Amino acid sequence: MDQQRIRNFSIIAHIDHGKSTLADRILELTDTVTGREMRAQVLDTMELERERGITIKAQAVRVTWKGHELNLIDTPGHVDFTYEVSRSLQACEGAVLVVDAAQGIEAQTVANAYLAIENDLEIVPVVNKIDLPQADPDASAAEIADLVGDTAEHVLRISAKTGDGVAEVLDAIIERIPPPSGDTAAPSRALVFDSSYDQYRGVVAFVRMVDASFHAREPLRAMAQGTRFEAEEVGFFSPTMSAAKELGAGEVGYVITGLKDVSRLRVGDTLTSERRPADEPLPGYKDVKPMVFAGLFPTDSDDYPELRDALEKLKLNDASLFYEPETSQALGFGFRCGFLGLLHMEIVRERLEREFDLDLLVTAPNVAYLVVTKAGEELEVHNPSEMPREVERIEEPYIKASIIVPKDFVGPVMELNTERRGRFDHMEYLSEERVLLLYELPLGEIVLDYYDQLKSRTKGYASFDYDLVGFREGKLERVDVLIAGEPVDALSLIVHREGAYARGRQLVDRLREEIPRQFFDVPVQAAIGSRVIARETIKAKRKDVLAKCYGGDITRKRKLLEQQKKGKKRMKQVGSVEVPQEAFLAVLNLDGGKK
Amino acid sequence: MSAGAPVRHLYVHLPFCASRCGYCDFVTVVGRGGQHRAYVDALLAELSLERGVLAPRLESVFLGGGTPTFTAPAELRRLLRALPPAEEVTVEANPETVTPGVGALLRDGGVTRVSLGAQSFQPRLLSMLERGAGPDDVRRAVYALRDVGFDNISLDLVYGIPSQSAADLDADLSEALALEPEHLSCYELEAKRGTRFTHAHGAELARQAEAMESYFERVVARVTGAGFRWYETANFCRLPQLADGRDLRSRHNLAYWRSRDYLGLGIGAVSTIHGRRWRTTPRLGAYLAALAAGERPPREVEELSAPVRRSERVLLGLRLDEPLALEPGLERAVDWSAVERLERLGLVESGRSTDGTLALTTHGRFLGGGVTAELLA
Numbered sequence: 001m002d003q004q005r006i007r008n009f010s011i012i013a014h015i016d017h018g019k020s021t022l023a024d025r026i027l028e029l030t031d032t033v034t035g036r037e038m039r040a041q042v043l044d045t046m047e048l049e050r051e052r053g054i055t056i057k058a059q060a061v062r063v064t065w066k067g068h069e070l071n072l073i074d075t076p077g078h079v080d081f082t083y084e085v086s087r088s089l090q091a092c093e094g095a096v097l098v099v100d101a102a103q104g105i106e107a108q109t110v111a112n113a114y115l116a117i118e119n120d121l122e123i124v125p126v127v128n129k130i131d132l133p134q135a136d137p138d139a140s141a142a143e144i145a146d147l148v149g150d151t152a153e154h155v156l157r158i159s160a161k162t163g164d165g166v167a168e169v170l171d172a173i174i175e176r177i178p179p180p181s182g183d184t185a186a187p188s189r190a191l192v193f194d195s196s197y198d199q200y201r202g203v204v205a206f207v208r209m210v211d212a213s214f215h216a217r218e219p220l221r222a223m224a225q226g227t228r229f230e231a232e233e234v235g236f237f238s239p240t241m242s243a244a245k246e247l248g249a250g251e252v253g254y255v256i257t258g259l260k261d262v263s264r265l266r267v268g269d270t271l272t273s274e275r276r277p278a279d280e281p282l283p284g285y286k287d288v289k290p291m292v293f294a295g296l297f298p299t300d301s302d303d304y305p306e307l308r309d310a311l312e313k314l315k316l317n318d319a320s321l322f323y324e325p326e327t328s329q330a331l332g333f334g335f336r337c338g339f340l341g342l343l344h345m346e347i348v349r350e351r352l353e354r355e356f357d358l359d360l361l362v363t364a365p366n367v368a369y370l371v372v373t374k375a376g377e378e379l380e381v382h383n384p385s386e387m388p389r390e391v392e393r394i395e396e397p398y399i400k401a402s403i404i405v406p407k408d409f410v411g412p413v414m415e416l417n418t419e420r421r422g423r424f425d426h427m428e429y430l431s432e433e434r435v436l437l438l439y440e441l442p443l444g445e446i447v448l449d450y451y452d453q454l455k456s457r458t459k460g461y462a463s464f465d466y467d468l469v470g471f472r473e474g475k476l477e478r479v480d481v482l483i484a485g486e487p488v489d490a491l492s493l494i495v496h497r498e499g500a501y502a503r504g505r506q507l508v509d510r511l512r513e514e515i516p517r518q519f520f521d522v523p524v525q526a527a528i529g530s531r532v533i534a535r536e537t538i539k540a541k542r543k544d545v546l547a548k549c550y551g552g553d554i555t556r557k558r559k560l561l562e563q564q565k566k567g568k569k570r571m572k573q574v575g576s577v578e579v580p581q582e583a584f585l586a587v588l589n590l591d592g593g594k595k
Numbered sequence: 596m597s598a599g600a601p602v603r604h605l606y607v608h609l610p611f612c613a614s615r616c617g618y619c620d621f622v623t624v625v626g627r628g629g630q631h632r633a634y635v636d637a638l639l640a641e642l643s644l645e646r647g648v649l650a651p652r653l654e655s656v657f658l659g660g661g662t663p664t665f666t667a668p669a670e671l672r673r674l675l676r677a678l679p680p681a682e683e684v685t686v687e688a689n690p691e692t693v694t695p696g697v698g699a700l701l702r703d704g705g706v707t708r709v710s711l712g713a714q715s716f717q718p719r720l721l722s723m724l725e726r727g728a729g730p731d732d733v734r735r736a737v738y739a740l741r742d743v744g745f746d747n748i749s750l751d752l753v754y755g756i757p758s759q760s761a762a763d764l765d766a767d768l769s770e771a772l773a774l775e776p777e778h779l780s781c782y783e784l785e786a787k788r789g790t791r792f793t794h795a796h797g798a799e800l801a802r803q804a805e806a807m808e809s810y811f812e813r814v815v816a817r818v819t820g821a822g823f824r825w826y827e828t829a830n831f832c833r834l835p836q837l838a839d840g841r842d843l844r845s846r847h848n849l850a851y852w853r854s855r856d857y858l859g860l861g862i863g864a865v866s867t868i869h870g871r872r873w874r875t876t877p878r879l880g881a882y883l884a885a886l887a888a889g890e891r892p893p894r895e896v897e898e899l900s901a902p903v904r905r906s907e908r909v910l911l912g913l914r915l916d917e918p919l920a921l922e923p924g925l926e927r928a929v930d931w932s933a934v935e936r937l938e939r940l941g942l943v944e945s946g947r948s949t950d951g952t953l954a955l956t957t958h959g960r961f962l963g964g965g966v967t968a969e970l971l972a
Binding site for chain 2: 519520541542543544545546547548549550551552554555557558560561564565568576
């Protein structure tokens with residue numbers, strides 16, 4: 001296909017603003033799927049994606065409109081997958097930016113629009129859901145025009161639900177988005193913007209051809225990783241896989257690699273022909289690193305092998321998931337897992353519980369720390385209990401947060417961000433009512449209960465998004481918890497020096513509430529090194545008997561004891577203290593859970 | 596059914612009461628004055644159906660309720676005469692029902708021991724429990740029983756009543772001890788689900804739980820200090836050296852705690868015989884109808900497997916102050932690593948490798964429920 005007749009685009013939108021519905025309408029309108037095949041949100045294949053209404057994995061579909069080949073590249077909707085979003089955007093020349101006519105711009109809209117602008121994409125602004133009674137298309141159009149530097153008249157007004165205005169969107173894609181401009185004579189190059197694993201065919205790479213073309217059976221090479229393989233098949237999605245003789249310059253499609261390990265082909269890498277390789281890879285490849293870590297332990301320690309198998313299977317389709325075995329004195333055998341962000345963690349946990357039927361205990365998450373020891377050694381620490389006691393310097397990841405709130409809530413949000421060591425960056429009125437706040441915050445202050453706090457302090461009106469900006473030094477301390485004198489590794493946490501006392505106090509108070517009284521006094525302490533900063537005592541039980549036990553009471557009494565015994569089995573033994581599993585989550589909601 | 600050792604302990608349930616106390620969850624019948632005769636007929640019919648499992652002479656008979664002494668005197672007399680002879684015959688009584696006449700009736704009927712439901716000596720607390728008797732009724736009842744020659748009287752006390760202070764408790768214990776009973780049972784008030792009392796006072800009880808948690812220790816200290824043996828979690832008897840060498844433990848209740856077989860007659864009564872436990876229907880009409888037709892009343896049966904019987908042997912045996920003898924096989928009912936842990940905490944004493952026994956320490960007995968739950972395999 002002549003590149004002049006190709007358009008590659010993404011749809012970007014805040015969650016629930018109608019991205020998937022618009023994609024469905026486009027597939028119908030272009031006769032890519034028949035009505036019978038049509039099923040809501042065709043592009044989202046995973047059960048979980050459909051239920052949560054979010055898209056985890058990008059996919060690409062080829063449609064035909066007025067003699068043009070249009071490739072719709074689907075992007076994950078959430079910031080945890082920013083890297084994947086930016087790969088997808090790099091595969092396009094333009095983006096349709098969708099905003100809900102009733103909601104207006106949200107934090108994700110802003111973050112995604114900035115990403116698109118950074119990638120030099122032509123933006124087609126669209127106001128969706130104009131059929132809703134509470135829709136205010138004019139206000140939303142003004143906001144979106146302001147955001148992307150366009151005029152409000154230029155903003156399309158549609159209803160993806162009814163199909164109203166969708167044809168005009170397709171026309172605008174052809175009119176406004178430039179065609180690809182690959183070099184058909186140069187050595188071939190293609191960007192891997194996503195991949196998936198098929199148990200029969202191995203790794204399937206989703207690619208955007210930039211220069212020249214690939215053919216079936218052609219030997220290829222991934223330039224950054226050096227992985228070599230033969231293209232078993234090339235083709236495109238319409239919306240199911242259709243094999244083709246070749247993928248030409250500017251086209252979007254797939255390459256079946258036959259590789260049996262997803263880690264051998266990373267998203268962002270450049271594929272080139274083995275016979276006539278390119279000199280330079282396409283720009284921008286980077287290794288994505290997990291930033292949020294948590295321990296995953298089976299509630300029943302017998303399930304450890306099942307958890308290991310499940311993580312192996314998930315990893316096949318999710319190269320960004322990291323895990324390594326972890327042994328905790330308190331929780332037994334499990335895995336330390338690394339995630340791109342909080343949503344990623346939540347999705348992995350849900351998939352483990354739902355698809356693999358595992359009952360899990362997930363410890364409080366923490367971030368990755370870069371540490372320089374007194375001896376000058378550099379370490380990356382993923383677990384507070386592994387933080388060396390003597391350190392020269394600790395660096396922690398920082399984020400740039402975009403928060404959009406009604407103007408009445410600016411005060412509470414600023415207060416929250418100050419408590420969380422945030423640095424104010426920028427504030428602007430999106431409309432008379434709504435304010436955009438930009439802050440820099442340590443990611444470690446976000447991972448525990450920031451979302452909950454933000455929601456409760458803004459009555460649910462805030463929208464929040466973030467992007468990693470790098471590592472910075474922080475005055476951080478490791479706080480350990482001792483129960484009956486025994487340090488509990490799973491409860492250690494890293495906190496800022498100024499908040500250490502308050503955090504230690506809250507944690508100890510929470511544990512006193514969560515741990516039932518035992519047969520003996522149990523001191524609970526928070527300590528920095530050998531210095532105790534907070535202490536509480538769980539007083540010993542003084543009586544625990546069933547007073548009356550005669551001929552008619554024996555069965556009931558026996559069942560009561562069996563019940564009590566079962567309850568004890570669910571507890572974790574820390575030294576001689578029985579600690580309920582819930583106590584290990586005490587650290588998760590120190591502020592919110594206060595009674 | 597008659598295979599196996601003959602049963603030597605008999606419980607007879609007399610459900611009739613003048614009124615139902617708010618905290619009570621026993622099987623009771625109020626306001627069926629006309630049915631006392633039919634009920635005693637039914638009991639005697641049930642007895643004759645089950646006579647085969649009983650030994651000719653029993654160790655103990657226990658008439659519980661309800662309020663056995665509320666039963667029409669003629670019917671109570673007829674019942675007592677028809678029961679098989681036993682070394683210990685106990686009748687439960689509410690103080691206000693014990694007149695000199697009733698005392699004589701019991702004495703003549705072969706009763707050797709009376710258990711009086713005193714509960715408290717404070718009018719305020721008694722009315723909270725909806726008890727019919729006042730403090731003077733308790734005293735009058737004890738004197739009446741002494742007058743006709745009873746030398747084995749037990750008093751029931753309840754503690755942990757809403758608003759009961761430590762001083763209230765001490766006063767109750769003093770009043771009870773001043774009557775010089777041979778035996779005392781002291782129960783913490785339980786807010787049992789579904790009772791009127793729990794509905795009215797449950798929240799208050801929960802609030803006071805912490806303030807009242809020392810009451811159990813207080814009861815044990817005061818009563819043992821007055822020359823009583825704390826022989827079971829909630830039961831005390833005067834020491835032999837203060838009672839002409841008599842062992843004043845309740846022989847009938849000891850049978851439960853030693854996992855002996857027992858036959859229970861009457862509505863809601865439980866029997867455990869030869870590895871099988873059953874509860875007779877609590878419904879008076881169904882009970883009377885079945886026995887009038889010469890049939891056994893409806894029962895709910897529970898088969899007790901060998902491991903269940905072993906667990907029960909341990910959980911009941913550890914309620915007593917005498918060490919539990921580890922008979923062959925009983926070791927399997929115990930988690931010995933838990934015992935080791937509990938021994939280190941000073942809650943259990945294991946003579947597993949010496950005299951083959953297991954016992955709770957004094958401290959362990961205050962925590963007997965939790966300790967037993969932990970050490971059962």
